[in-house]
Amino acid sequence: MTSPAANLSAVRVPKWAFAVSVLGLIVTYLVLQENGLALGASSGLLHEFFHDGRHALGVPCH
Amino acid sequence: MTTYKSLALRGVAAGGIAGVASALVQLLVTEIPIRAALAVEEARAPAGEEAGHSHGGEELVSRGAQVVGGMLGVVIVGIAVGLVFATAYALSKRWFTGSTPFSRSFAFGAAVFGAVALLPWLKYPANPPAVGDPETVNYRTALYLGVVAAGLVIVWAASWLAERLHAQSQPVRVTAVLLAVAAAVAVVLLAFPAPPDTIPADMPVNVLWQFRLSSLAQLATLYVGIGVVFGLLIDPATRKAKVAVA
Numbered sequence: 001m002t003s004p005a006a007n008l009s010a011v012r013v014p015k016w017a018f019a020v021s022v023l024g025l026i027v028t029y030l031v032l033q034e035n036g037l038a039l040g041a042s043s044g045l046l047h048e049f050f051h052d053g054r055h056a057l058g059v060p061c062h
Numbered sequence: 063m064t065t066y067k068s069l070a071l072r073g074v075a076a077g078g079i080a081g082v083a084s085a086l087v088q089l090l091v092t093e094i095p096i097r098a099a100l101a102v103e104e105a106r107a108p109a110g111e112e113a114g115h116s117h118g119g120e121e122l123v124s125r126g127a128q129v130v131g132g133m134l135g136v137v138i139v140g141i142a143v144g145l146v147f148a149t150a151y152a153l154s155k156r157w158f159t160g161s162t163p164f165s166r167s168f169a170f171g172a173a174v175f176g177a178v179a180l181l182p183w184l185k186y187p188a189n190p191p192a193v194g195d196p197e198t199v200n201y202r203t204a205l206y207l208g209v210v211a212a213g214l215v216i217v218w219a220a221s222w223l224a225e226r227l228h229a230q231s232q233p234v235r236v237t238a239v240l241l242a243v244a245a246a247v248a249v250v251l252l253a254f255p256a257p258p259d260t261i262p263a264d265m266p267v268n269v270l271w272q273f274r275l276s277s278l279a280q281l282a283t284l285y286v287g288i289g290v291v292f293g294l295l296i297d298p299a300t301r302k303a304k305v306a307v308a
Contacts, residue, residue: 024149
């Protein structure tokens with residue numbers, strides 16, 4: 001019925017895919033980990049706004 | 063036939079859907095112990111004064127906004143992780159190559175959950191507000207990311223080992239890989255230092271554990287959810303079934 005292996009090898013991953021993945025990781029970092037390293041003073045606001053999500057996803061928080 | 067772009071879009075969709083599901087778990091389940099923990103924090107500070115961190119009194123963001131922002135954050139993280147998940151899926155050449163796309167995606171999601179959520183949760187269990195010394199947050203973050211990285215290395219090494227043992231029978235191969243993963247997990251749990259925080263005496267144990275288990279349920283919803291939804295979206299069998307129904 002299915003031919004996953006054949007399907008899979010047909011996927012060609014372009015170079016910009018890595019840029020996209022790095023962007024995904026940066027967004028994750030900003031939401032979950034940013035404590036002032038990248039954004040300085042405005043990180044406090046970001047931290048407080050996403051506060052409950054940080055705790056809930058088990059990330060170390062204050 | 064399948065392009066990276068189509069996989070990436072499905073990764074974003076899967077991440078968004080799993081993120082919304084996880085955010086709902088947060089609203090309905092995790093917020094209950096968070097509220098209890100915030101009450102502990104409030105009780106600590108003298109009225110109108112907050113030590114260092116603002117949850118009440120002079121706050122940067124209101125409690126209502128924190129609840130909404132927290133849920134929004136989970137959805138954003140879901141989308142971002144879904145994108146990375148789809149890329150890793152597209153790159154994986156040896157991850158259960160004999161299985162259907164749905165099974166591969168589900169197993170991959172479960173493995174990612176184990177590596178980036180369950181393993182750090184076992185070593186450094188999630189803590190509600192009112193636990194945690196702001197002085198040690200960078201140290202704790204470094205430890206946490208170290209365990210996440212170790213978990214991902216274990217997943218990658220397990221797939222490498224499974225491929226190396228392809229000449230063995232399946233029971234032997236599965237047992238060998240499980241033993242190797244168990245040994246690696248034990249080494250990680252023993253090698254990383256103990257959590258630096260002490261749990262304050264005024265934090266009720268049931269609130270603490272209700273929060274930790276809620277957090278784990280929410281993480282499982284997010285990561286296993288991404289694997290399941292992504293699998294549903296990419297497996298040609300899903301579309302065939304739909305056509306058959308119509």
